[in-house]
Amino acid sequence: MLGHGQLGAMLQHAGMPLNVDVVPVDIESAVLPELADDDVVTAERELWPDTPVTRRLASHPNFVNFDVFGRLADRLTQKQLIDELGLKTAPWQLVDDSLSVDAVYAAMGGRALMKRRTGGYDGKGQHWLKQVEASEIPDGWRNEAIVEQGINFDEEMALVGVRDRGGNTFFYPLTLTLQLDGVLTASVAPLERIAHLQPKAEAMLGKLLDELDYVGVLAMECFRVGEELIINELAPRVHNTAHWTQAGASVSQFEAHVRAVAGVPMAKPLVKGLNVMINLLGTELDKRWWAIPGAEPYWYGKEVRKGRKVGHITFTHSGDTSLIEGLKALRALLPSRYEEVIDWAVQNCEMH
Numbered sequence: 001m002l003g004h005g006q007l008g009a010m011l012q013h014a015g016m017p018l019n020v021d022v023v024p025v026d027i028e029s030a031v032l033p034e035l036a037d038d039d040v041v042t043a044e045r046e047l048w049p050d051t052p053v054t055r056r057l058a059s060h061p062n063f064v065n066f067d068v069f070g071r072l073a074d075r076l077t078q079k080q081l082i083d084e085l086g087l088k089t090a091p092w093q094l095v096d097d098s099l100s101v102d103a104v105y106a107a108m109g110g111r112a113l114m115k116r117r118t119g120g121y122d123g124k125g126q127h128w129l130k131q132v133e134a135s136e137i138p139d140g141w142r143n144e145a146i147v148e149q150g151i152n153f154d155e156e157m158a159l160v161g162v163r164d165r166g167g168n169t170f171f172y173p174l175t176l177t178l179q180l181d182g183v184l185t186a187s188v189a190p191l192e193r194i195a196h197l198q199p200k201a202e203a204m205l206g207k208l209l210d211e212l213d214y215v216g217v218l219a220m221e222c223f224r225v226g227e228e229l230i231i232n233e234l235a236p237r238v239h240n241t242a243h244w245t246q247a248g249a250s251v252s253q254f255e256a257h258v259r260a261v262a263g264v265p266m267a268k269p270l271v272k273g274l275n276v277m278i279n280l281l282g283t284e285l286d287k288r289w290w291a292i293p294g295a296e297p298y299w300y301g302k303e304v305r306k307g308r309k310v311g312h313i314t315f316t317h318s319g320d321t322s323l324i325e326g327l328k329a330l331r332a333l334l335p336s337r338y339e340e341v342i343d344w345a346v347q348n349c350e351m352h
Helices: 006-018 052-058 068-073 075-084 101-108 192-211 253-262 287-291 322-331 336-350
Strands: 092-094 111-116 126-130 145-149 155-163 169-171 175-180 183-189 216-225 228-235 274-281 295-299 309-317
Touching: 006 253, 068 075, 075 145, 075 192, 075 228, 101 111, 101 126, 101 145, 155 192, 155 253, 169 192, 175 336, 183 336, 192 216, 192 228, 216 253, 274 322, 274 336, 287 295, 295 322, 309 322, 322 336
Parallel strands: none
Antiparallel strands: 092 145, 111 126, 111 145, 155 169, 155 175, 155 216, 175 183, 183 274, 216 228, 274 309, 295 309
16 A cells, blocks of 8 residues: 555554555655555555656556546546536636736636645645735746635535445545644534535535546545535545544444455445544644543654644544533643634534
8 A cells, every 4th residue: 555654554454354464655665565466556645656666556457546546636637527527616727827817816706726736735735816915826836736716615524435346335424524724623423414415425426436436435525505515625545534434433434445445345334423533733642632531542653743633533422422521621631722623523513
């Protein structure tokens, strides 16, 4: 598996009960992996930079989704795919040599977001164009970025689905997400008040899974505008928005991906209760988290840097108030910037 970060570690762990040996591989490793004929190659990241390791993996005949990664990793071809399938996304265009900011404002209004075609994530590789600020297109971004209309959305949410080798698709519940500074900070699922949007979201993601002949887990991030869902981005891999499934579903997204690519029979994941996931961003380890009833912390063992994802904490419950009590206990053990995050989670749990 290309990638050896926290997603790789979680996939490796998910393979153990299945008797599937998941081997994360560093893209810059000096040691080339030895591949057997019956090995399967997958990834926990979209980008496949040209390195000796990636060339070795990509040459294997059992490279799952070989044609998908490059297509979805480039926002230009990702948007083209969404348009080809008639799915809703923000109005957009390529930032080519002839595009002026005046043309952007004329087509999209006074607020538009530029995104690097590749490599941008968690708010990186993005630049706002705002007419009131007389914004300009940065040097070096032409032909390397798209620009899309700024969407005045009501909420952000995500759907994660999995498709097996037989073409069967399974979906987790729509997950409500909180993004701060472009970074996922918390998620809640399932919520009764958005459950009526589930069939619409499944139809959208199912259309993409089938068109791509995709095998494994794929995430679709959306904006809700009234009763409409607008696709923001797609990610061909396990995704932060479904980390709650480790604690809250009979089959986690990590196990689902391993089952799908390795040919282990898949079953519809059953949700155990209401779930909240809090991302730990640039936060020092505090062992008191493990003493909170109901809390399931996952520490990634990474160096703590400002804004870096270093872990997450999940709560699951089946009808009592322990989840909200746990969130309130956690509030006292996190930096003050998490007060609004906990308040958001508690509010959505109380009105779910």
